[in-house]
Amino acid sequence: MGNLILGAAYVLQLLEGSVGRSWMGVVNHALTLGALLAYSVGGLRFFDRPTPLVRPLAALVLGYAAVQILVAWAWGPVARYALLSAACALWFGGMVVVLVAGLRTFARDLRAEALLLAGLIGGIGVLNAIKLTKLLAGGLATLHMDGHFQVAFYVYMCSLATIIPPFIVWLVLRRLTDRLGDMAARDPLTQLLNRRGLSEALKLQPPHPNGARLLLIDLDHFKRINDRYGHHTGDAVLCAISDVLRGAVRTEDLVCRMGGEEFAVVCPGADEATAGCVAERIRQTVASTILRQAPDGEALHCTVTVGISGRFDDEASLEQAMQVADAALYRGKHAGRNRVEWGDTATNQNRGQRAISEVPALAGVTCDP
Numbered sequence: 001m002g003n004l005i006l007g008a009a010y011v012l013q014l015l016e017g018s019v020g021r022s023w024m025g026v027v028n029h030a031l032t033l034g035a036l037l038a039y040s041v042g043g044l045r046f047f048d049r050p051t052p053l054v055r056p057l058a059a060l061v062l063g064y065a066a067v068q069i070l071v072a073w074a075w076g077p078v079a080r081y082a083l084l085s086a087a088c089a090l091w092f093g094g095m096v097v098v099l100v101a102g103l104r105t106f107a108r109d110l111r112a113e114a115l116l117l118a119g120l121i122g123g124i125g126v127l128n129a130i131k132l133t134k135l136l137a138g139g140l141a142t143l144h145m146d147g148h149f150q151v152a153f154y155v156y157m158c159s160l161a162t163i164i165p166p167f168i169v170w171l172v173l174r175r176l177t178d179r180l181g182d183m184a185a186r187d188p189l190t191q192l193l194n195r196r197g198l199s200e201a202l203k204l205q206p207p208h209p210n211g212a213r214l215l216l217i218d219l220d221h222f223k224r225i226n227d228r229y230g231h232h233t234g235d236a237v238l239c240a241i242s243d244v245l246r247g248a249v250r251t252e253d254l255v256c257r258m259g260g261e262e263f264a265v266v267c268p269g270a271d272e273a274t275a276g277c278v279a280e281r282i283r284q285t286v287a288s289t290i291l292r293q294a295p296d297g298e299a300l301h302c303t304v305t306v307g308i309s310g311r312f313d314d315e316a317s318l319e320q321a322m323q324v325a326d327a328a329l330y331r332g333k334h335a336g337r338n339r340v341e342w343g344d345t346a347t348n349q350n351r352g353q354r355a356i357s358e359v360p361a362l363a364g365v366t367c368d369p
Helices: 002-016 023-046 054-075 077-104 108-143 148-185 195-204 222-229 231-248 272-288 315-334
Strands: 212-219 254-259 262-268 304-308 340-342
Touching (some): 002 023, 023 148, 054 077, 077 108, 108 148, 148 195, 195 254, 195 262, 195 315, 212 231, 212 272, 212 315, 222 231, 231 254, 231 262, 231 272, 262 272, 272 304, 272 340, 304 315, 315 340
Parallel strands (some): 304 340
8 A cells, every 4th residue: 555655646746847836745745654654554454453454544644635725825845845855854864763662572583684674764764854954945846857966866766766665575585483482372262382492482482591490280170171161161271270280390491381280380590499499489379260150140159289200401302301300299199189390300210209399489478480
């Protein structure tokens, strides 16, 4: 839409011929700002910020046309052209500020692309600011196409017309690729990492001198919820458990749904006490949380059993940690459920099996996040 509007503006500029008070010039300038609005709305929508276009576009074009007529009547045609240059310089400057500010938020996954786009847009803004100063100093003669500045101005604009369209296509393809990758790495029900996403996240983790600990978490008697209330209620309980896990772990921890009612948490840099605190906080929080109101009005509660692995150092050793934590989880189930159980490690067989009550830092103590 922006390209179409801007193309119409340039056609009118060619048909107008010499600059002056022609109605074509008024429409041309109004459409030029309309194109900037369309580009801005497109950028907002690209970054998942739904924004209307048609009504704001119509209001801007009609309103700016009226403003131009008043400015030209009061101060002459030079003021009308200076007004457009000033408006364009401010608009492009604002777009650059938004893009740079967005490097920490909405554009953080497209930092290089956002910086390149900000540089290209900033160039247009600088050229419009220069045009404004030349108009105020030299009048309409500045706009003659035989001048060096106008040639440089339109060469830059034509260059952008060549660069920007494939760049936008690249941005769209990059966004689609990122979203497909994110979909492949996340559980569709809970939006937690899946097993593949957990492995990929571990590959990106910087090495930590303390390694990491794995917590395997399984809901106790979850089948009873599905059998009594149906899978729809069971899915809602799984989503509620996912929210509890997100709130109970540390900021740097990775939360994953392994499948069914089994979840996993990787705690980078956690020693025994820290991993135990996270596990116990998860167990206590789940047990004390109303996960959902059942169709018959009953408040649904649930408990979890947690198995903790020994230290592991990278994605390659995750499988062994998974086996250790799974064995601990199995023992916890047979020991009565609603508990945290430690696993043995392959490198420390004589460490023994310890239940949560045997860890002094956890017995009756609320652990800080």
